[in-house]
Amino acid sequence: MANSGGEDRGGQEEESFLYFAYGSNLLMERIHLRNPSAEFYCVARLQDFKLDFGNSQGKTSETWHGGIATIFESPGDEVWGVVWKMNKSNLSSLDESFARVQKRMVCHWSIKRS
Known part of the structure; x- marks a missing residue:
């Protein structure tokens, strides 16, 4: 899930x-397979979504033959994850990785640090 909002980080936002x-x-080794620019940014919570495995067509991972992790809107629930900061050149590899997903989900959000 990409953040379409902007944060100024010293002119690097365009890239x-x-x-x-x-x-x-969530695994650094996994994300770096196709997205070598990924850098850990923070732990995050996505409010009003729920984690599930598999999808409505019953598809499983071609690699490990189990249910594919997915999220869906679910008021009152939450999904914990991490935020990776990536170079925009990795957008195409993310799209290829999630070709089975019908659309890219873009949410407007902000990060609160304590």
Whole structure:
């Protein structure tokens, strides 16, 4: 899930984006397979969404033959994950990784640090 909002980080905003990850993309080794520019940004919570495995067509991972992690809107629930900061050149590899997903979900959000 990409952040379409902007944060000024010293002029690097045009070259990078923030990506909320869950499931296997929580692992640095996994995210770096196709997205070598990914840098850990923070732990995050996505409010009013729920984590599930599989999808309405019953598809499973071609790699490990289990249910594919997915999220869906669910008022009152939350999904915990991490935010990766990536170079925009990695957008195409993310799209290829999630070709089975019908649309890219873009949410407007902000990060609160304590």
